[in-house]
Amino acid sequence: MTATAISLRGVSKHFGPVRAVDELDLEIADGEFFSMLGPSGSGKTTVLRLIAGFEDPTAGTILLGEDDVTRRPAFARDVNTVFQDYAIFPHMTVLQNVEYGLRVKKVAKAERRQRATEALETVRLGGYGERRPHQLSGGQRQRVALARALVNRPKVLLLDEPLGALDLKLRREMQIELKEIQREVGITFVFVTHDQEEALTMSDRIAVFNEGRIEQLATPVELYDQPASAFVAGFVGTSNLLHGEAARQVVGEDGTFVIRPEKVGLGPESQDVPADAAGLCVAPGVVREVVYLGASTSTVVELDAGPTMTVSHPNTDTTIDAALERREQRVVLTWRRDHLVRLAEPVATEKETA
């Protein structure tokens, strides 16, 4: 096990009666790209602000490496933040912005200048030093914020939904670029996002937050293939949930089960169910909706057993006419029994997909 960059021990943060963070234990390893994923109000940003020092925890201890920083103000912590709104100082040039951290730490001017120029090159903004922030695009501003944080060579870089304001294409590019930069500089990144795709793309590990607690902490693959709860299954990707009577009928067992849309096969009702039926689940139903998504097509099927399921197929054929014609037709869904994930907890609410 590598060294620990951040440890949270029993950390709580209450805002009046609201428990934004509730007795949280968390260890983030050195050099890790760690994401905190969750819906708004789940406490992920509060955890980030607690690590940065913008909020004082109601209870618990925060360690940076071996140091207890729980009561240390933000300016005395060896972490830097990339803010959601970038928080670029509008009255300074790009270079002055990037130099700011070194300047207040009284680093000599020559070294300051050199390191700031290097940092701007790392984020591919070489030659932009003399620009004013208002002359930059959203993506460029985002990079300035990144350079301004990286130039201080912090132990940990905290990123608060830094890609949220960018358009989809730029966001995809920046995701890959951020990951590259992280590998280059080798700093621990703690990344807050509500975008599950973003978290899956970039992270070494992901903590899924819900109501101030961590619902599951795992690698992207584990999170997607072995969701620990209905919440995680619903929040990370699309999933079909089977429980209660439907589970008994379709799966033949009691419990709550999850199956991913792309793992389910769809065929006409007349098709023969394969011989090794023991390894397969079979569920007849009626197609209610066909949604064309470019790369794939989603088909919503209402099972005879009750619940609706979403089935996803790549559009390998040139047309989807065949799929569209299935609307209101009877079909049979099949999937491998070992693709089913059994959830430990019972499901309280009637939520099929999220």
Add this chain to the structure above:
Amino acid sequence: MLDRRPGLRVGLLLTPPMLWLGVAYLGALAALLVTSLWTQDDFTGNIERIWTLDNFRQLFTVDVYRTITLRTIGIAALVTVVDAVLAFPIALYMAKVASPRTQRLLVIAVLTPLWASYLVKAYAWRGMLSADGPIAWIANPFGLDTPGYGLPAVIITLSYLWLPYMILPVYAGLERVPDSLLEASSDLGGGSWTTIRRVVLPMAFPALVAGSIFTFSLSLGDYITVQIVGGTSQLLGNVVYDNQGAANNLPFAAAVATVPIVVMVVYLALARRVGALEDL
């Protein structure tokens, strides 16, 4: 019909205020300037419509007028500095520290003195500063005394009178500074003082200049406060008032009155360069 003709509608809406601005406001100023170029018959006291620069020549060559002009500008500048120094921490506390409830209460507290009459407040300070007033009563045990009536009293009283006009624009300016900028400064290693000096003050500077336009111009034109607490000192306003009233020399009064106008035009031009006019 008005719905279909937006040009006509805007025209009807704007004509009265534009007339007011053009005739009553700028017209009066123009009349003043023209009057300052006329002269007065010393014997009859009537205005003679002869073009002359004598009034201005007198204003710039007679020592006492030059002294009064510099004194007035100096006092206006000092009042502005005192107000800026007092207003900045108050506005900063209101905008960035206080809870929303305290914030509202403080805004009301700052505005409340504006409801009281100017004269009442000036006379209140006359009482405060008198030899047996509260200031003397507090200061005497420490071996100090009230500054009495004179220029210091004028600066104190004017600073008090115009303080709200400084606090409000600075407060509004600081409100517009996003909290994340202060957090970013702290995150990058800046303590409170560094953050105030390097981020808050530069960003609040246009607002401070906007506030100073009020404190400076109001001080420049004041003549009542100085009569009440100023002892024997005179400011430009008094010269205008005396020439207009007692001496009935309207042309010379008009010439004196152009001085603060010119000073203010220069001041506004400078303020425009730092972008303060967007903060009004």
